[in-house]
Amino acid sequence: xxxxxxxxxxxxxxxxxxxxxxxxxxxxxxxxxxxxxxxxxxxxxxxxxxxxxxxxxxxxxxxxxxxxxxxxxxxxxxxxxxxxxxxxxxxxxxxxxxxxxxxxxxxxxxxxxxxxxxxxxxxxxxxxxxxxxxxxxxxxxxxxxxxxxxxxxxxxxxxxxxxxxxxxxxxxxxxxxxxxxxxxxxxxxxxxxxxxxxxxxxxxxxxxxxxxxxxxxxxxxxxxxxxxxxx
Amino acid sequence: xxxxxxxxxxxxxxxxxxxxxxxxxxxxxxxxxxxxxxxxxxxxxxxxxxxxxxxxxxxxxxxxxxxxxxxxxxxxxxxxxxxxxxxxxxxxxxxxxxxxxxxxxxxxxxxxxxxxxxxxxxxxxxxxxxxxxxxx
Numbered sequence: 001x002x003x004x005x006x007x008x009x010x011x012x013x014x015x016x017x018x019x020x021x022x023x024x025x026x027x028x029x030x031x032x033x034x035x036x037x038x039x040x041x042x043x044x045x046x047x048x049x050x051x052x053x054x055x056x057x058x059x060x061x062x063x064x065x066x067x068x069x070x071x072x073x074x075x076x077x078x079x080x081x082x083x084x085x086x087x088x089x090x091x092x093x094x095x096x097x098x099x100x101x102x103x104x105x106x107x108x109x110x111x112x113x114x115x116x117x118x119x120x121x122x123x124x125x126x127x128x129x130x131x132x133x134x135x136x137x138x139x140x141x142x143x144x145x146x147x148x149x150x151x152x153x154x155x156x157x158x159x160x161x162x163x164x165x166x167x168x169x170x171x172x173x174x175x176x177x178x179x180x181x182x183x184x185x186x187x188x189x190x191x192x193x194x195x196x197x198x199x200x201x202x203x204x205x206x207x208x209x210x211x212x213x214x215x216x217x218x219x220x221x222x223x224x225x226x227x228x229x230x231x
Numbered sequence: 232x233x234x235x236x237x238x239x240x241x242x243x244x245x246x247x248x249x250x251x252x253x254x255x256x257x258x259x260x261x262x263x264x265x266x267x268x269x270x271x272x273x274x275x276x277x278x279x280x281x282x283x284x285x286x287x288x289x290x291x292x293x294x295x296x297x298x299x300x301x302x303x304x305x306x307x308x309x310x311x312x313x314x315x316x317x318x319x320x321x322x323x324x325x326x327x328x329x330x331x332x333x334x335x336x337x338x339x340x341x342x343x344x345x346x347x348x349x350x351x352x353x354x355x356x357x358x359x360x361x362x363x364x365x366x367x
Binding site: 109111112114115119142143146174175178179181182185186206207208209211212215216 | 300
């Protein structure tokens, strides 16, 4: 396995690692209203409501370095509302840098964070999210490949079905393949039937694979007789 | 005995994958369990509170509320804290199993579920006689 899930204690006011120096932007940047702090600084404030407002501000204005600042804060953030604001801001920014900043969080031990990150990636423009997720299909960790499949499966991208078919034909982990089956069945992709049949042949003794392939086949073409008792 | 006649132990299957829910339903109903479904932890808790089941089977990774969080909430509820729980996940590392047990799971099954393993675990945790292959 290439990466190891990182345990993170996340007290509400934990400082982010390598927090940036206070910026002088607040005085000079016309994007910041009079009397308000620079969001790049405020995102590290001890008060959660200030951090939440800062995240909101960073998601609504083109601040250079916003993606890195938000991701840095997310590493240490323990307040659910601020987390949500950060993830919403990164999804709204929607740049390749924002997507790249989110991908490492898919490897965290915190299941709620992993799932929220995946949702944020799926809210980004499909081509941006796809570019960030596709490299994970080759990752040594099957759990990350599953996240990549789930993420790609939820994107409205013309390449989606082909990526998932390739996973079903090539990935050695049955759960990665099954994630692709689930995604394709939800998307309704009858052109994937050949790949589904190939998957059933690759795992001939797995009752769940047989069931999943039959269920996907039924969703494409209506119920098949083989689906009655797959094991 | 069939699971659809309403007489067997009630199992709540909480998973965002429709295939897993359908597979679990088919396997468990064939063994006499009555199966209810939910698609995430929040819906799972709502259903469990409305009608406490005899067993919950919970996936780890789900939108809105993950399985660990759901189990932690379940274990704090006086009316549900004693409901046995199976956590089911693609994640097979020892640390994943440990995290599930810490959250309140009584059993851990790695996906894809094998029918005989699912049934034996469900029987064991609901106090029904075991038969066939042993539990994992």
